[in-house]
Amino acid sequence: MRDPATDKQEAILRTALTLFTERGFFGTPTSLISKEAGVATGTLFFYFRTKEELIDTLYRRIKEDAAAAMCRGIEKEKSVKAKLYRIGLNAVAWGTEHPEKIKFMEQFAHSQFVSTTAQEEGMSRFLFLMDLIREGILQGTVKDLDPELLVSLMASSMSGLIAKASSAATPSEREMIVAQGLDFIWDGLKA
Amino acid sequence: MRDPATDKQEAILRTALTLFTERGFFGTPTSLISKEAGVATGTLFFYFRTKEELIDTLYRRIKEDAAAAMCRGIEKEKSVKAKLYRIGLNAVAWGTEHPEKIKFMEQFAHSQFVSTTAQEEGMSRFLFLMDLIREGILQGTVKDLDPELLVSLMASSMSGLIAKASSAATPSEREMIVAQGLDFIWDGLKA
Amino acid sequence: MRDPATDKQEAILRTALTLFTERGFFGTPTSLISKEAGVATGTLFFYFRTKEELIDTLYRRIKEDAAAAMCRGIEKEKSVKAKLYRIGLNAVAWGTEHPEKIKFMEQFAHSQFVSTTAQEEGMSRFLFLMDLIREGILQGTVKDLDPELLVSLMASSMSGLIAKASSAATPSEREMIVAQGLDFIWDGLKA
Amino acid sequence: MRDPATDKQEAILRTALTLFTERGFFGTPTSLISKEAGVATGTLFFYFRTKEELIDTLYRRIKEDAAAAMCRGIEKEKSVKAKLYRIGLNAVAWGTEHPEKIKFMEQFAHSQFVSTTAQEEGMSRFLFLMDLIREGILQGTVKDLDPELLVSLMASSMSGLIAKASSAATPSEREMIVAQGLDFIWDGLKA
DNA sequence: TATGAATGAGGCTTCATTCAT
DNA sequence: TATGAATGAAGCCTCATTCAT
Numbered sequence: 159m160r161d162p163a164t165d166k167q168e169a170i171l172r173t174a175l176t177l178f179t180e181r182g183f184f185g186t187p188t189s190l191i192s193k194e195a196g197v198a199t200g201t202l203f204f205y206f207r208t209k210e211e212l213i214d215t216l217y218r219r220i221k222e223d224a225a226a227a228m229c230r231g232i233e234k235e236k237s238v239k240a241k242l243y244r245i246g247l248n249a250v251a252w253g254t255e256h257p258e259k260i261k262f263m264e265q266f267a268h269s270q271f272v273s274t275t276a277q278e279e280g281m282s283r284f285l286f287l288m289d290l291i292r293e294g295i296l297q298g299t300v301k302d303l304d305p306e307l308l309v310s311l312m313a314s315s316m317s318g319l320i321a322k323a324s325s326a327a328t329p330s331e332r333e334m335i336v337a338q339g340l341d342f343i344w345d346g347l348k349a
Numbered sequence: 350m351r352d353p354a355t356d357k358q359e360a361i362l363r364t365a366l367t368l369f370t371e372r373g374f375f376g377t378p379t380s381l382i383s384k385e386a387g388v389a390t391g392t393l394f395f396y397f398r399t400k401e402e403l404i405d406t407l408y409r410r411i412k413e414d415a416a417a418a419m420c421r422g423i424e425k426e427k428s429v430k431a432k433l434y435r436i437g438l439n440a441v442a443w444g445t446e447h448p449e450k451i452k453f454m455e456q457f458a459h460s461q462f463v464s465t466t467a468q469e470e471g472m473s474r475f476l477f478l479m480d481l482i483r484e485g486i487l488q489g490t491v492k493d494l495d496p497e498l499l500v501s502l503m504a505s506s507m508s509g510l511i512a513k514a515s516s517a518a519t520p521s522e523r524e525m526i527v528a529q530g531l532d533f534i535w536d537g538l539k540a
Numbered sequence: 541m542r543d544p545a546t547d548k549q550e551a552i553l554r555t556a557l558t559l560f561t562e563r564g565f566f567g568t569p570t571s572l573i574s575k576e577a578g579v580a581t582g583t584l585f586f587y588f589r590t591k592e593e594l595i596d597t598l599y600r601r602i603k604e605d606a607a608a609a610m611c612r613g614i615e616k617e618k619s620v621k622a623k624l625y626r627i628g629l630n631a632v633a634w635g636t637e638h639p640e641k642i643k644f645m646e647q648f649a650h651s652q653f654v655s656t657t658a659q660e661e662g663m664s665r666f667l668f669l670m671d672l673i674r675e676g677i678l679q680g681t682v683k684d685l686d687p688e689l690l691v692s693l694m695a696s697s698m699s700g701l702i703a704k705a706s707s708a709a710t711p712s713e714r715e716m717i718v719a720q721g722l723d724f725i726w727d728g729l730k731a
Numbered sequence: 732m733r734d735p736a737t738d739k740q741e742a743i744l745r746t747a748l749t750l751f752t753e754r755g756f757f758g759t760p761t762s763l764i765s766k767e768a769g770v771a772t773g774t775l776f777f778y779f780r781t782k783e784e785l786i787d788t789l790y791r792r793i794k795e796d797a798a799a800a801m802c803r804g805i806e807k808e809k810s811v812k813a814k815l816y817r818i819g820l821n822a823v824a825w826g827t828e829h830p831e832k833i834k835f836m837e838q839f840a841h842s843q844f845v846s847t848t849a850q851e852e853g854m855s856r857f858l859f860l861m862d863l864i865r866e867g868i869l870q871g872t873v874k875d876l877d878p879e880l881l882v883s884l885m886a887s888s889m890s891g892l893i894a895k896a897s898s899a900a901t902p903s904e905r906e907m908i909v910a911q912g913l914d915f916i917w918d919g920l921k922a
Numbered sequence: 923t924a925t926g927a928a929t930g931a932g933g934c935t936t937c938a939t940t941c942a943t
Numbered sequence: 944t945a946t947g948a949a950t951g952a953a954g955c956c957t958c959a960t961t962c963a964t
Contacts, residue, residue, distance in 0.1 A: 166945085182461035184375040187937055198946040203939065268459040270373035303529045307513055311533050314509025318501045338494045342502050346537035357928085378954060389929045394956060548949085564843035566757040569933060580950045585935060587948095650841040652755035685911045692891045693915050700887025704880055720876045724884050728919035739924085760958055771925040776960065 167205045169195040171219070174212055179258040183213060183269060217266050220259045225284060227252035238294035239344060245287070246316065246340045253320035254332065260320060287312070294347070301349050308347060315343050358396045360386040362410070365403055370449040374404060374460060408457050411450045416475060418443035429485035430535060436478070437507060437531045444511035445523065451511060478503070485538070492540050499538060506534050549587045551577040553601070556594055561640040565595060565651060599648050602641045607666060609634035620676035621726060627669070628698060628722045635702035636714065642702060669694070676729070683731050690729060697725050740778045742768040744792070747785055752831040756786060756842060790839050793832045798857060800825035811867035812917060818860070819889065819913045826893035827905065833893060860885070867920070874922050881920060888916050 173195035177186040188209050192202045206212035228248045235241045253260045291308050294300030301308065319339035326332035364386035368377040379400050383393045397403035419439045426432045444451045482499050485491030492499065510530035517523035555577035559568040570591050574584045588594035610630045617623040635642050673690050676682030683690070701721035708714035746768035750759045761782050765775045779785035801821045808814040826833050864881050867873030874881065892912035899905035 264459045268455045310509045310513050315506040318505025322501050342537035346533035646841045650837045692895050696891025697888040700883045724919035728915040
């Protein structure tokens with residue numbers, strides 16, 4: 159069923175993600191990636207022309223994955239508030255399930271190393287958040303401020319919340335942290 | 350008048366900060382730092398045994414600087430809310446005045462490259478924030494939640510706010526962003 | 541016909557031996573070795589992870605070579621005395637034919653630089669000498685002293701003899717030196 | 732009573748000897764020597780213009796010391812054999828008392844690093860050995876061979892003997908080793 | 923005499939990338 | 944597609960030596 163060629167590419171991406179989060183972009187030689195992935199050095203460069211391209215590809219995949227995860231079930235919610243809570247819950251769930259991906263994204267965002275094209279492109283995937291905020295403003299449930307500012311504040315608090323939630327000792331403790339954190343954010347947003 | 354020995358060390362630190370924020374830790378060879386600082390290669394390693402030690406030293410300096418800047422004038426404020434606003438204003442002011450330092454700190458925080466000793470040590474400088482939140486809880490003006498969580502949420506939103514404020518086109522626009530951002534944070538915190 | 545990969549490794553070893561004996565371990569940069577061997581810098585480190593590993597490998601090869609050379613034809617000799625003479629002749633012949641190898645071994649033996657693992661391991665190759673001495677003692681033709689002491693004395697005189705023989709002007713002079721040197725050693729050993 | 736200046740020079744020489752034998756010439760930076768000797772980096776280069784000059788000076792001192800030690804009491808002995816035994820005993824005694832000096836000499840002798848001037852010059856101090864051998868030949872007690880060869884054989888066996896004697900567990904064991912070793916050498920030399 | 927900050931050439935090694943097979 | 948030997952530029956760091964004080 160599987161294309162064996164694609165399998166190698168996938169193995170490289172999977173291994174790269176693990177190693178990058180464990181050792182950083184610069185602490186991870188491409189030779190190590192190929193060794194751990196069980197392919198030859200040349201194979202990596204057959205699928206990705208440069209190390210940077212490998213990193214970019216990884217970035218796009220993860221961003222896509224994150225966006226998809228956050229939207230899940232959002233259409234079932236009615237109010238803007240409920241939708242934002244759903245997004246928050248999804249985000250935290252995804253973040254705690256894939257801590258390597260979160261770590262990768264953060265490393266990527268703060269590395270001067272990488273081409274900014276991928277960085278900007280990725281932003282577009284979160285435009286639905288902006289739309290949601292705008293909707294809330296129109297309805298009068300969200301503060302009538304610059305939507306960009308609100309999205310930015312929301313996103314940054316969310317990233318702090320995910321970090322905190324990931325370090326929770328038990329699932330129930332995590333749930334409480336998430337609930338309180340989402341309240342913080344909503345109280346900050348609401349009109 | 351100046352101690353010439355100290356001058357060279359300072360020149361290295363100053364140059365390193367600029368280059369690290371422009372090109373990243375790994376994009377900045379030590380040879381470039383010494384050249385730009387106007388000293389010999391060996392001189393850098395006379396003052397800092399390794400590149401890592403240079404980065405750590407820079408980190409500690411900046412953290413210290415940031416903590417001092419944030420506390421400025423805090424004793425004049427009476428209420429917890431006023432104190433938090435003052436801290437917020439200070440933080441944003443410092444961040445927009447020293448964008449390289451902000452950039453450096455973020456890069457440092459997300460780099461697997463660097464020893465975590467400096468990282469943990471740095472945290473201790475911000476314990477006063479925790480104390481302030483605790484005071485607010487006791488007074489009933491702040492939500493009665495885990496203070497660590499609140500500090501974490503506050504700090505992360507603040508970092509988003511600083512980024513937004515730094516990109517403001519005019520001072521008056523910046524002021525507005527800051528005011529709105531601090532309202533967001535306070536509304537999230539308040540009981 | 542030749543494995544081209546092995547050829548490069550051999551070229552490196554051959555060049556390294558020459559340069560090490562001419563200029564010493566520390567007077568020979570790895571960059572010079574690779575240049576003279578006609579390979580890239582990286583190639584040397586592809587075959588030998590460190591300079592030390594290169595030196596160790598060279599040491600083991602030479603030790604092996606020496607041991608093999610010394611044993612040559614020994615089985616044809618009957619008496620212990622004849623065997624010892626044969627070994628002595630072999631040793632001197634090998635030493636004068638490969639002065640670089642002798643020089644390398646001496647430099648290696650007296651360099652704190654190098655791992656002692658290779659050093660000890662090498663000793664095992666000369667256990668047959670000990671056995672021969674023991675046999676002579678049992679037969680009553682060799683002094684009944686600690687065999688280790690006798691081997692040690694024999695080996696050290698032999699190294700002096702090789703040095704002297706190598707500096708002989710003519711082959712016939714060399715033969716005479718060797719004959720006299722072996723007499724010295726045998727007279728020292730015999731009961 | 733002591734010239735304080737001379738004290739520093741002596742401290743440097745003493746420290747250098749220790750460090751050189753422990754870590755090798757190349758494993759011992761001059762900076763470490765000065766630090767351990769308790770002087771400034773510049774001071775070392777005030778007394779010795781280069782590192783090489785320091786090593787050479789050390790070499791000459793030790794060679795002188797060794798020659799003096801070996802001759803001790805030789806005039807009391809009558810026969811050539813007795814004199815050679817006395818020299819042998821002296822040599823072993825000196826060698827086991829000053830293992831660092833032996834180690835230093837060997838390292839020096841096999842290092843391409845160092846100027847050969849000092850090396851050759853040092854040889855002259857042992858001409859008395861040659862004279863002694865010549866005397867033995869004239870008397871008919873020593874083999875009538877090239878005296879240079881005999882001295883060379885004797886010297887090299889002696890160095891093996893010293894190594895063996897130094898590793899003796901008890902003084903009485905050492906004495907036995909030395910007696911047997913000197914017998915080996917004399918039996919090799921005698922007519 | 924003595925100091926130690928400063929120098930800079932040079933050493934070892936790494937690693938992204940290529941290319942013949 | 945896949946391999947892995949080979950490349951060589953470039954990085955970090957060492958250390959003998961100098962010189963102003």
